[in-house]
Amino acid sequence: MAELRGDFGPGPDRVLTEHFGKDGLDTLAGYQKVGGYEGWKKALTTMTPSEVIDEVRTSGLRGRGGAGFPTATKWSFIPKEPGTKYIVCNADESEPGTSKDRYLLENSPHALVEGIAIACYAIGAHQGWIYIRGEYDLQYQMLQRAIDEARKAKLIGPSPFGSKYAVDIQLYRGHGAYICGEETALLESLEGKRAQPRSRPPFPAIKGAWGRPTALNNVETLITVSWILAHGGAAYAKFGTEKSKGTRLFSVSGNVQRPGVYEMEFGRPFRELIEGKAGGALPGRKLKAFWPGGSSAPVLPADMLDTPTDLESLAAAGSMGGSGGVIVMDDSHCMVKAAARLLQFYAHESCGKCTPCRVGGNWAVRTYARILSGQGSDVDLGLLDRVQAGLQGGRCLCGLGDAAGWVIESSMNRFRQEYEEHALHNNCSVEQGALAHA
Amino acid sequence: MSLSPHAVEEIKELPTRFPAQSRSAVMPALDIAQEELGYLTPELIKEVAGLLDLDSGYVEGVATFYSLFHHKPVGKHRFYMCTNLSCSLRGAEDLVKHALDQVDVSTTDEVSPDGLFSVEEVECLGACEFAPMMRLDHKFEYDLTTEKLDALIAARRDSQPKKKKASHG
Ligand SMILES: Cc1cc2nc3c(=O)[nH]c(=O)nc-3n(C[C@H](O)[C@H](O)[C@H](O)COP(=O)(O)O)c2cc1C
Ligand code: SF4
Numbered sequence: 001m002a003e004l005r006g007d008f009g010p011g012p013d014r015v016l017t018e019h020f021g022k023d024g025l026d027t028l029a030g031y032q033k034v035g036g037y038e039g040w041k042k043a044l045t046t047m048t049p050s051e052v053i054d055e056v057r058t059s060g061l062r063g064r065g066g067a068g069f070p071t072a073t074k075w076s077f078i079p080k081e082p083g084t085k086y087i088v089c090n091a092d093e094s095e096p097g098t099s100k101d102r103y104l105l106e107n108s109p110h111a112l113v114e115g116i117a118i119a120c121y122a123i124g125a126h127q128g129w130i131y132i133r134g135e136y137d138l139q140y141q142m143l144q145r146a147i148d149e150a151r152k153a154k155l156i157g158p159s160p161f162g163s164k165y166a167v168d169i170q171l172y173r174g175h176g177a178y179i180c181g182e183e184t185a186l187l188e189s190l191e192g193k194r195a196q197p198r199s200r201p202p203f204p205a206i207k208g209a210w211g212r213p214t215a216l217n218n219v220e221t222l223i224t225v226s227w228i229l230a231h232g233g234a235a236y237a238k239f240g241t242e243k244s245k246g247t248r249l250f251s252v253s254g255n256v257q258r259p260g261v262y263e264m265e266f267g268r269p270f271r272e273l274i275e276g277k278a279g280g281a282l283p284g285r286k287l288k289a290f291w292p293g294g295s296s297a298p299v300l301p302a303d304m305l306d307t308p309t310d311l312e313s314l315a316a317a318g319s320m321g322g323s324g325g326v327i328v329m330d331d332s333h334c335m336v337k338a339a340a341r342l343l344q345f346y347a348h349e350s351c352g353k354c355t356p357c358r359v360g361g362n363w364a365v366r367t368y369a370r371i372l373s374g375q376g377s378d379v380d381l382g383l384l385d386r387v388q389a390g391l392q393g394g395r396c397l398c399g400l401g402d403a404a405g406w407v408i409e410s411s412m413n414r415f416r417q418e419y420e421e422h423a424l425h426n427n428c429s430v431e432q433g434a435l436a437h438a
Numbered sequence: 439m440s441l442s443p444h445a446v447e448e449i450k451e452l453p454t455r456f457p458a459q460s461r462s463a464v465m466p467a468l469d470i471a472q473e474e475l476g477y478l479t480p481e482l483i484k485e486v487a488g489l490l491d492l493d494s495g496y497v498e499g500v501a502t503f504y505s506l507f508h509h510k511p512v513g514k515h516r517f518y519m520c521t522n523l524s525c526s527l528r529g530a531e532d533l534v535k536h537a538l539d540q541v542d543v544s545t546t547d548e549v550s551p552d553g554l555f556s557v558e559e560v561e562c563l564g565a566c567e568f569a570p571m572m573r574l575d576h577k578f579e580y581d582l583t584t585e586k587l588d589a590l591i592a593a594r595r596d597s598q599p600k601k602k603k604a605s606h607g
């Protein structure tokens with residue numbers, strides 16, 4: 001049984017997590033007891049594929065993998081002509097600070113199986129693939145068992161619910177590379193290659209897995225599709241803001257009292273999530289900063305905790321909703337060190353295809369090392385500025401390069417003083433303060 | 439060291455599972471090969487390439503791209519310790535030092551003298567609400583402390599079969 005740390009059980013904005021925590025929800029019997037597979041049955045036996053897409057359009061659902069792209073629109077790009085097509089579920093979850101897909105998979109693997117079946121039907125695919133990161137051993141087993149159970153009960157397979165619409169699902173394991181979360185790198189990896197992003201066009205909707213039209217969706221997106229088909233798009237659209245509909249799962253980690261995966265309606269403030277649900281700062285500490293959407297979302301200072309969680313408000317605040325991974329840092333931690341650690345991550349995970357990303361990331365790592373060892377100067381601050389500018393603005397083939405640039409830029413803009421202390425005076429007032437405190 | 443007959447059979451079956459056949463079978467095949475020793479040798483890579491009818495340079499290119507494939511000996515129990523931001527904010531770096539110390543190695547490149555342990559620093563493992571955490575023997579270990587690390591190490595030392603006694607699994 002999964003270890004739960006976060007929201008579960010009924011509540012005013014519990015959509016996906018409403019039944020979490022119930023015994024046996026991860027089994028077919030348990031999932032069906034709470035209405036599981038009713039959405040799939042309704043879609044398959046009473047709706048046309050385009051009606052399914054319309055229902056999802058009504059819900060306003062936007063992708064939860066990071067980019068927030070409208071799911072119904074993505075599906076409608078798949079050519080209508082007959083032929084092999086695929087749904088590929090992105091279960092690579094590797095964005096630092098993000099654990100909500102794991103939470104979903106451990107609690108309700110059947111909800112993903114159902115969502116994939118519905119998505120396959122909507123786009124005319126008969127085969128779904130789940131690309132799951134290799135480190136998710138338990139989650140892999142739980143999914144495999146759910147698929148086997150669903151096949152045995154004839155909910156998927158050659159004739160689900162006695163229909164003629166065959167759907168099957170297979171799992172594919174990743175092998176430890178963050179870049180595989182990027183959708184075209186994921187496809188390369190699924191095809192057994194080094195995971196280097198493809199240049200677009202052609203987009204995966206035209207030429208995806210094994211050269212066939214493919215829609216890629218995040219775990220949370222597809223699980224939400226199951227809910228929408230069971231309860232209706234209009235019911236889902238009652239939650240959230242005008243442009244960011246529904247709820248999302250936020251994984252809150254770092255220096256808070258109650259780290260966990262919490263479900264919240266879009267548009268309520270981060271304060272409610274971080275200080276309310278997650279309990280706020282540890283005793284004697286003050287919150288200093290938070291990354292609102294995984295490490296790739298530009299960092300915000302704690303005085304912006306009243307920023308609403310919807311994608312538009314975050315963009316207006318100079319950040320993004322990203323993966324919903326909320327990393328919280330308190331006043332005992334140094335921003336330069338945190339940024340250095342993240343750059344180490346981006347440099348390590350760069351696939352090496354574009355020069356600014358391959359070279360710039362390593363430059364940044366070396367520059368941070370110099371600054372943190374007390375050998376820095378204003379030259380290094382200028383260097384970091386040039387590197388971040390070079391990483392951004394479409395010079396890189398995929399979002400990893402931009403993200404690395406944003407980490408540098410946002411942390412330097414918001415916490416300039418800490419950078420200057422380190423680079424110009426070989427001083428860290430934060431860690432000295434923390435020592436004095438201890 | 440070459441592949442066991444059982445591994446050879448398993449690898450030969452793999453391509454039928456995929457539309458593009460042998461290319462997509464590369465990683466599952468390398469998984470099977472890696473089970474033999476805990477890491478991949480040039481010979482094992484060549485053998486996998488041969489079984490899948492692929493160029494061995496190609497297979498090596500794949501094997502070196504992904505961090506879950508190892509190319510040097512690893513401990514029987516490998517600590518994959520997350521040191522990304524959420525875990526670092528909750529003390530991961532000190533725990534890595536502690537683990538290295540306790541298994542008696544000085545770097546993440548070494549295997550402990552008894553062959554039982556090695557330690558690797560890894561990126562976010564997607565369980566940040568349980569930080570600091572790690573993956574060990576295909577299982578996640580949460581809310582790590584020095585005491586918890588000590589207990590995990592001790593349990594593995596204790597369960598070692600005494601020399602010369604037969605053991606299964
Ligand atoms: C570097 C990088 C890493 C990504 N990692 C993930 C990931 O781990 N999981 C995920 O669902 N999407 C990830 N994405 C986003 C995917 O490319 C893609 O947009 C998403 O899976 C689409 O699904 P959605 O429309 O349901 O959000 C990543 C993107 C980039 C640029
Ligand atoms: S931006 Fe970086 S990770 Fe993305 S394709 Fe270019 S080199 Fe690879």
Ligand code: FES
Nearest residue numbers: 520525562563566
């Ligand atoms: S940062 Fe350690 S598990 Fe995510």
